[in-house]
Amino acid sequence: MRFFIDFDQGDRIGGWVVPDNPMAVSRVAISVDGRRVAEMSANLIDRGFVERGWHSTGQCTFWIMDEHVPGLATIPRLEVHDLDTNMLVHRRVPREEVVEQRLLLINTSINPESAIQALLFPHFQQSYFGLGKLTEEMMQSVCGNQTVTSCFLSGGLIVPRYEHYFAHDTALTTALVHDPHVEMATRLRWLKARAVVATDPAQNWRLGPLAEAATFVAEHDLSDPKSLKRLFRMMPEAAYRLLYNPLTRQFGTKLPDDRVHPGNSIVAIEILARVGIVGHRDYFEAFVASVLDRLGIDAPIPAPPPIPTETRDLAERLRGVKAVEEMLIFDVAMAEAVRNSVAKNWAG
Numbered sequence: 001m002r003f004f005i006d007f008d009q010g011d012r013i014g015g016w017v018v019p020d021n022p023m024a025v026s027r028v029a030i031s032v033d034g035r036r037v038a039e040m041s042a043n044l045i046d047r048g049f050v051e052r053g054w055h056s057t058g059q060c061t062f063w064i065m066d067e068h069v070p071g072l073a074t075i076p077r078l079e080v081h082d083l084d085t086n087m088l089v090h091r092r093v094p095r096e097e098v099v100e101q102r103l104l105l106i107n108t109s110i111n112p113e114s115a116i117q118a119l120l121f122p123h124f125q126q127s128y129f130g131l132g133k134l135t136e137e138m139m140q141s142v143c144g145n146q147t148v149t150s151c152f153l154s155g156g157l158i159v160p161r162y163e164h165y166f167a168h169d170t171a172l173t174t175a176l177v178h179d180p181h182v183e184m185a186t187r188l189r190w191l192k193a194r195a196v197v198a199t200d201p202a203q204n205w206r207l208g209p210l211a212e213a214a215t216f217v218a219e220h221d222l223s224d225p226k227s228l229k230r231l232f233r234m235m236p237e238a239a240y241r242l243l244y245n246p247l248t249r250q251f252g253t254k255l256p257d258d259r260v261h262p263g264n265s266i267v268a269i270e271i272l273a274r275v276g277i278v279g280h281r282d283y284f285e286a287f288v289a290s291v292l293d294r295l296g297i298d299a300p301i302p303a304p305p306p307i308p309t310e311t312r313d314l315a316e317r318l319r320g321v322k323a324v325e326e327m328l329i330f331d332v333a334m335a336e337a338v339r340n341s342v343a344k345n346w347a348g
Contacts, residue, residue: 001082002054002137004145005090011073013064017042017082017089018049020137022056027083030069038069039083087138091126098125098150099295104166105154106175106275107132108247110187113176115302116288117154123297124152131155146170159271161254172294174277176287177247177338180331182307184243184324185314191217191239213239222314225321232323248330265330272334280339286346 005015017026030038044061054060064080066072080090103120107113112129121127128134128142132155142153143165166173178186191210195218197203198211207214216236221227235243241257249260252268272278277294279287284304292299318324 001085001087001135001141003082003087003089003141005080005147008090008092011066013072013080013090013092014062015080015090016046016049016061018054018060018137019082019084020135022054024084025057026060026062028062028064028089029081029083030064031079031081032069032075033077038064040064040068088126088128093125095125095150097123099123099297100149101295102146102149102166102171103152103291103295104171104173105152106159106173106250107154107156108175108250109178109183109281110156110190110242110246113154115305116176116291117152119288119299119302120152120291120295120297123295123299125150127152127154129154131157156250158249158254158256159251160267163271163274172277172291173275174279174287174291175272175275176279176281176284177335178281179315180247180328180335181315181318181324182281182311183246183331184318184328185311187242187246188217188222188314189308189311191242192222209238210242212236213242223317225317228317228321229323232321232327244327245330247334251334260330262330265333268330269334269337272338278338278342280335280342282339283342283346286342 001020002018003016005013007014017028019026026042028040029036030040040062042059042062044063045058046061047058049055049058049060064072069075069078076092076094078092079088081088103124105113105116117127117129126148128151131139131142131153134142134155139157139162143162145151149170163173191214194207194210194214198207198214198218204211213236216239217231220231245260245265248265248268249256249258250268251271252264252266253260277287277290279290281304285301288301292301
């Protein structure tokens with residue numbers, strides 16, 4: 001799916017949505033104050049979509065006017081979503097209520113930075129979370145749309161593949177680095193929690209190749225050091241990729257399946273150095289304060305989500321497993337460098 005908004009002139013909104021099915025006619029839903037008020041199909045044909053090979057008929061362009069949404073020009077807030085995917089295509093809000101900035105929050109943890117997302121969401125015209133789960137076409141539409149000057153993007157994207165979309169003065173890139181051992185513990189418990197889905201034939205497609213990894217982890221006792229050692233000796237490929245230096249993989253490779261070599265750690269350090277604001281989870285408040293200050297937002301800083309005791313305990317056990325030391329060697333070096341830098345600057 002690809003999409004773009006050409007204009008919002010108050011009394012009419014124009015744009016296009018190219019669906020994944022090249023034979024389908026794109027359809028959008030218009031919502032006001034969270035209530036769906038209209039649905040419409042693309043009402044214009046653009047042969048350019050046919051010539052690019054994106055669509056078979058070109059019926060992808062829509063103009064939303066008063067006949068579709070009565071009083072359109074007087075509605076201060078509305079949203080347009082693609083009907084098939086529920087993807088946000090356009091959001092209208094009063095300009096004085098939003099920050100004129102494109103913000104990227106790079107999620108380095110398998111769990112989203114929900115507290116930060118909830119804090120910043122009201123201050124932007126459009127927000128897109130879970131970037132790492134979007135298709136390539138969606139990513140191009142979301143990251144490549146420079147006409148939306150108030151936009152908050154957040155997710156676990158592969159940074160080298162998309163950083164060029166944010167290499168300009170109107171974009172602020174940010175990243176919050178986590179302790180590698182705590183993150184590995186978080187990922188192991190994340191996999192174990194999905195064992196039921198992994199063994200359900202009707203649902204395991206949701207996990208893709210991680211279904212086997214979830215089942216495998218569930219067969220091991222994460223509280224037993226001997227069981228942990230066996231886990232790392234027999235680990236399936238999908239689990240290995242999820243756990244092996246994930247920070248280095250995220251900042252030092254261009255594809256999720258790329259192998260991580262020592263040279264990738266050098267690339268990762270160079271790319272991380274280009275990020276506008278880099279923080280460490282141990283200094284969560286300092287990171288959020290820095291982001292708010294750069295954006296000019298006056299808002300209370302939320303407390304960081306607590307790390308479960310089970311995760312902390314597992315992280316401590318992982319520190320004593322030799323295989324883990326080898327699997328996190330690059331990430332530990334990067335994370336320690338970030339933590340030391342933040343601690344020094346914040347103390348100063």
